[in-house]
Amino acid sequence: MEPGLVGPGPYRATRLWNEIIELFRAGMPLRKHRCRFKSYERCFKASEAVDCLHELLGSNQNFGPEVTRNQTVKLLKKFLKNHVIEDIKGRWGKEDFQDDGHLYRFPPSSPLKPYPKKTSCGKEVIKFPDWNEPKAGTSQEHIPVKSVAMNSEMWYKRHSIAIGEVPACKLVFRRELTQTNIEEIWKSMTLSRLQKVLGLDSLDEVLDTKLVNSKHIVQNAYNVNKQGIVTLEDKSKELPHWILSAMKCLANWPSCSDLKQPTYSGFERDVFKTIVDYFGQMKEPLLTFHFFDVFVSVLGLLQKHSKAVEALQISCLLLPPENRKRLQLLVRMMARISFNKDLPPLSESVRTRTLMVQAFSRCILCSKDEMDLDELLAAKLVSFLMDNYQEILSVPSALKSSIEEHVVHLQRVQIKYAGADTDATFPPPSFCHQISTDEFEYQRATGSQEPLAALLEEIATNKEISVKDKKKKLKQFQKSYPEVYRVRFPTPESEAVLFPEKNKQKPPVLIWALKKPFQPFHRTRSFRM
Helix, strand or coil: CCCCCCCCCCCHHHHHHHHHHHHHHHHCCCEEEECCCCEEEEEEEHHHHHHHHHHHHHHCCCCCCCCCHHHHHHHHHHHHHCCCCEECCCCCCCCCCCCCCCEEECCCCCCCCCCCCCCCCCCCCCCCCCCCCCCCCCCHHHCCCCCCCCCHHHHHHHHHHHHCCCCCEEEECCCCCCHHHHHHHHHHHHHHHHHHHHCCCCCCCCCCHHHCCHHHHHHHHHCECCCCCECCCCHHHCCCHHHHHHHHHHHCCCCCCCCCCCCCCCHHHHHHHHHHHHHHCCCCCCCCCCCHHHHHHHHHHCCCHHHHHHHHHHHHHCCCHHHHHHHHHHHHHHHHHHHCCCCCCCCCCCCHHHHHHHHHHHHHCCCCCCCCCHHHHHHHHHHHHHHCHHHHCCCCHHHHHHHHHHHHHHHCCEEEECCCCCCCCCCCCCCCCCCCHHHHHHHHHHHHHHHHHHHHHHHHHCCCCCHHHHHHHHHHHHHHCHHHHHHHCCCHHHHHCCCCCCCCCCCCCCHHHHHCCCCCCCCCCCCCC
């Protein structure tokens, strides 16, 4: 089984989990091993499993060479807990797998994770004000008109209206948009753009759009400081001052503005541990459980850099403002620490960049389901965030401009000509109307009858294909669309018209057959006892 790139879409984490299990079962060498004077067939050592799975993940497009051996061991622990593997005595269910010489084997069938069935969420219908109604108390008769001096050109324009050269028109006043209207427009256009970038037919499988807060989107887009960091309206949700000081200390090392220069060795490691402990005790990751499937879907676009950046820009815009601000500060600190050559090593065995990913990936992205490959997926996302944080965690300018232009257009007074029901330059927004199941089936049946009937007629009247091929195609059509076929050929006679019978000549009687007429069998000997 060849590994392939699992693109964005619903249940991407589940698809990756099942793919890794199948690849691991197919690629893990099984041999005969001895343990305590007893032989076991078709099993493997724990260290061999780590070697095989680590190589498999490193060469897989969905994970890449950044997967560490420690992460591979953690994944095998999940495999043991979920009965993907078992020890040679058939025990499983605990995460006590170690990178050692213990023997394990595959059960008769490794359990693939079933795809969850999500309840269909009713699509939100955004209600816009009726633009064609003038404001209360405003009428065409009370519009103030400024008196102007009449010249020949203006007289011609007014006269041309009277003789019909220029159609008559009127001003159309639109109601003033409320803040709620603007927020809903932001939500609708933001989700529409996200769906287009991800290349999905619908966001329903990866996101419950009813839980997306339109106020959060607007606050993240406008309430920002000069550095692009979100400013919170509720100051009680800010990071504690001592955590901010610790983060600034490591991000700006050795120029610590809030703290005096340390006087003991290992000070920077203590500060780093304090930050890790604070973010590690959060009950929910910064990207929230609700948006887990969205961000996992974006991972399928990492090979298309520009699309991945735009998708992450939009996805991060949906976060609660306090989460977005913490994410901005944390990822910026991680990136600066990774590239700071003046900062002493924070670990003796792990590179600084790898340490950043391992320490903070789980507080940025994880799922409630332990079977998911959340640690590997989070590590890949965090690495991409660190490399492109300035662009990803900024407000997408193209989206912001298009939404603002649309809002301005909706608020603008329009000139409508007689006979024109809609705006000539910008068509009004249209929305789908929900219909019943019976009506849908009726529309589907009647809407497809005409093209199918035309296809059947083309097969029937085509003289370029042989009679054998025509009979074969008609038989296939009859099997697939019996109702359409019955309308065209209600009786066998109507079908037989297409295939006129030809007079078949009987073959000549062979001469030798006449010379030797058939002779009946004669019994020459009796077998009676």
